[in-house]
Amino acid sequence: MHTQTPVTRAGRSVKVASVAGLALLAGLLSGGGSAADESPGPVSLAAACGTEKSDVAAVAAAVALSVDVPDSGEVDRPVQPGPVSFGLTLSRADLAALLPEGAEAVVSRAALKVKVAQNGESAEASWELNAPSTPLPADGDVTLVHSGEVPYVTFGSAGDVDFSLGEFTVELRSATAAPEESAPPLATVTCRLKEGENGHVATTHVTAPGGIEPSSSPGTPATPADGAAGGKDKDITVEPAAADEDDPDWCPVEPPVGDVDGSEAPQPPPGAPVKETNLPGVFMCANALGLANVQKLNGAMIINDPDAPALISVMSTKRTTNRKASEEGGLYTRIDSIATLDLPDAESTFLTFGFQPVTAKVSFENGPMTISIGSVNPGTGKVDFSTVYFQQSLRLHDVRINGTPLDVGDNCRTSKPFKVVLDGGDSYKNVALGGVLEGEVDIPAFTGCGSGGEDLNPLFTASISGPGNRVFMNQAPTCNPANPTRSYCPPPLPELPGTKPST
Incomplete structure (x- = not known):
């Protein structure tokens, strides 16, 4: 049994149901997010x-x-x-x-x-x-x-x-x-x-x-008798390592640019004033893999290529938003990071009406991704939400039906950008450690599809557009190229959601 029941896989073979699955391939690959394990409060x-x-x-x-x-x-x-x-x-x-x-x-x-x-x-x-x-x-x-x-x-x-x-x-x-x-x-x-x-x-x-647990249980943590901090250098390491000019290029992507938009994260309830602080951020990168269900055609496909995945570029901690706990309302804390994901055109073969093989390419236009983590839990201070938000448009081209080219024109695309909001729930960790995110996407109608006076907009809109397209993403821990030995470099691959049996 798979953990995500709408998703079905057999080995590496995935039935790609429609252009909608292809449309979700790259742009839904969000990066970090966050929600750490629960703490009892401040x-x-x-x-x-x-x-x-x-x-x-x-x-x-x-x-x-x-x-x-x-x-x-x-x-x-x-x-x-x-x-x-x-x-x-x-x-x-x-x-x-x-x-x-x-x-x-x-x-x-x-x-x-x-x-x-x-x-x-x-x-x-x-x-x-x-x-x-x-x-x-x-x-x-x-x-x-x-x-x-x-x-x-x-x-x-x-x-x-x-x-x-x-x-x-x-x-x-x-x-x-x-x-x-x-x-x-x-x-x-x-x-x-x-x-x-x-x-x-x-x-x-x-x-x-x-x-694996050690053969003998270690004693309760204790400070050395002389009270000195340090101990053996190899046992506990907290200082960042200096970057080596000869180190590999662990993150061969440009740092993200754009404005933070935390509007889709849980907002502070009415009460005391909220204070914002803009910060320079820390550059990181990560891998993420996922699956997207296509509601209309009851199929799914892999998001990103596990053999050659595109990296997410992350600038961690670009803005903090805080409000102290008071009689007017509870503690509110939010940390926003920004990320980008630029993928080349993707190509896939899918089945329409369950039997007609169709091959198509898709180009993706993703806006900046805002990764928000924080707490709106009055008085406890624990991290209890993680949200990734960005806008996306897509364009279809090089379409073939059973090997025969179908001219869809040069501007066959969604009529407007659509919103992508993914929620980390209890499983997504912070930007550094990653985790699983999920959400639903509502794909808008298509426009500009067809050539020679032929209008293919209704065809693509009828077979692709609509709500309820579930997305499941798993982001691996990040690599901090400035401190490669203290982070996860090279960036590891995460498990593909839905492939691990339920326990």
Whole structure:
């Protein structure tokens, strides 16, 4: 039995039912997306903060840290925590003492020192997060909500892993300064957790390759007796590797361009203001394979060629959107990435009316893909949605019926771009780890089909156009060419959806 009952396959042979299947071939290959494993919600901690000019324990602060960490990982394969949401709450009076007189709003950057401990060894990961402009009220408390994606961690041995927060610093900058200005921060606040706070954030379990457990169960993660971070370099690796000029071109695609469009992602419910921050992003690439069901002709076909797949170009974390939890509404966090997929013309043979062999080529025009991940779950902070959205048009040409050319003209295409929205549900991971996405496509009517006065638009519209065309995509983990040894380079191939038996 296949996991996707509308899809049927026998080995590598797939019955391609119609031009509609061909039309879905390339443009529906979306890239990343995201939804990590569930976490119990934000960790609440108490901290004491100060500046170089004051006692570090002079200011009391409240911390709310939320991060999704996979339940399990494998030795020598990157484990990707995140995305991360980090809220720091200070009183307006304490902020007034740190900032110049008359400051009405600030932007901030948080640098968190996170201890990663396993089998008595530990290393330190640096999590760099950003908060958009935050207005400063006349009194009361001020919460600075930071977010972002954080580095991979690779483990050289099996065992339980503990992530815990240590010291952190927050730079407060003028909200009116241009992003390119390099003026020093208005204030730099250093914070340490108060006595009695252990800083535990998350736990994951690392197995040997293939999920094999070690012969003896490792002990509870612990910090070395001297308290030093580091341990054996080969056991826990969190620092990015330097790029080698002689390295292969792991991602032979251009970085994506275009504007982020998060309109199809779940939007924040009415309530407190939402803040957006634009970021430079991180270039990555990945492979994805899928199957598309054709509703009208009860058939399906493979999306992308498993033998020579086209790569998805991804710029991860281009924009963050945040809203703090309040009486007006719950916590909202969204991270948008942008991706592109450019495929050559595809060719396939299909059957119309169940017996007539037809061969055709299709050209695809895909708009930029927006990959949105985040949470609209009030107060929990867990990642609970992943959405991929883009617009697509298609053009048909070089059509042959039983070997005889059918002149459809040079501009036989969908009458307008159509919307492609894919949902990751509980299975799709973040942009770095990938996963399965699915959705439905409504193909519009065709126009410009035919030549010599012959109108073939009704034929293609009747046999192809319409709603209910299911799409199933599986994106593999991404390759980060700047850090190939810390990511999945060369980009691996994922399993084709519907080929793995149900358990």
